[in-house]
Amino acid sequence: MWTKEVFGTDVYHLVSAFIIYSIMGWLVESIYMSFCNHKLTNRGFARSPFCPIYGFGAVIGYLVLHPLEKDVFKLYFVGAVLATVFEFLVGKLMLRLFGEVWWDYNDKPCNYKGIVCLESTVAWGFYAVIIILFLHSRVMAFIDRWSFSLGSKFCCVVLAVVTVDYVIQLMNAFHIDIREKKEKLVDRYENFKARWY
Numbered sequence: 074m075w076t077k078e079v080f081g082t083d084v085y086h087l088v089s090a091f092i093i094y095s096i097m098g099w100l101v102e103s104i105y106m107s108f109c110n111h112k113l114t115n116r117g118f119a120r121s122p123f124c125p126i127y128g129f130g131a132v133i134g135y136l137v138l139h140p141l142e143k144d145v146f147k148l149y150f151v152g153a154v155l156a157t158v159f160e161f162l163v164g165k166l167m168l169r170l171f172g173e174v175w176w177d178y179n180d181k182p183c184n185y186k187g188i189v190c191l192e193s194t195v196a197w198g199f200y201a202v203i204i205i206l207f208l209h210s211r212v213m214a215f216i217d218r219w220s221f222s223l224g225s226k227f228c229c230v231v232l233a234v235v236t237v238d239y240v241i242q243l244m245n246a247f248h249i250d251i252r253e254k255k256e257k258l259v260d261r262y263e264n265f266k267a268r269w270y
Contacts, residue, residue, distance in 0.1 A: 075225055080136045088228050089216045090135075090209070091128040098127020119238040130159055134201055135209050142205050152201020157194045164188035 075085040102116040102124060116124065134152060141148040164174045165188070178184040183191035216224065 075221070082136075085221065085225060085228070086213060086216055087132055088232075089224060090212050091125075091132050092123075092228060092231050093128075093212050093215070094131035095123045095125050095128030098131070099124040102127075119235070119242040121235050121238045123235050123238075125235075126160075126163055130156060131204055131209075133159075135204060138201055138205050139209075145202060145206070148205055149198040149202050152205075153194050153198030156197030156201065157189050160193065160197075161185075161189045 075083065075088075077084050079087060099116060099122045103114055103122075106114040106116050134156065137155065138148060138152055141151060164176075167174050174188055177187045178190035178193065179187035181190040181192050219227070
């Protein structure tokens with residue numbers, strides 16, 4: 074699975090880059106919002122330092138945009154537009170699933186329903202240029218510093234921890250009582266055990 078190629082890059086490098094960008098995105102956004110709020114702010118949905126929207130955005134952005142690396146202006150414009158569309162679609166999905174969006178641009182000029190705004194669109198274009206021209210090659214070089222065996226194990230551990238963290242947070246968001254579910258599972262196990270032993 075890890076060595077299968079997708080758009081000219083193996084799955085191992087794509088997953089590793091996704092993890093790195095998700096952590097970097099969480100770090101940058103948490104630092105920025107901590108300064109804005111004058112207190113430490115966790116900008117992730119869950120407890121782990123992980124924002125998958127940045128991981129998906131950076132990896133998909135790289136796969137789509139790297140053919141434009143020779144034309145910086147086109148790269149900037151297409152990156153800004155695509156990232157804004159991506160942010161809008163994620164925001165609409167969050168509204169549908171959770172009834173709210175976890176960011177709010179209503180106080181920003183030139184915003185649309187608080188989901189996207191001109192300021193972010195301008196920033197997304199710069200991020201696209203930075204990722205394609207400067208950052209992605211360094212991320213790949215960092216991934217290649219580690220052995221495939223160690224790196225793939227690390228990816229599995231990180232994804233397992235993040236998955237558990239997100240499942241717990243989603244259960245809380247949808248008001249699913251974990252203790253109640255645990256008690257039902259224990260009852261089912263006890264009933265099963267009583268029938269067979």
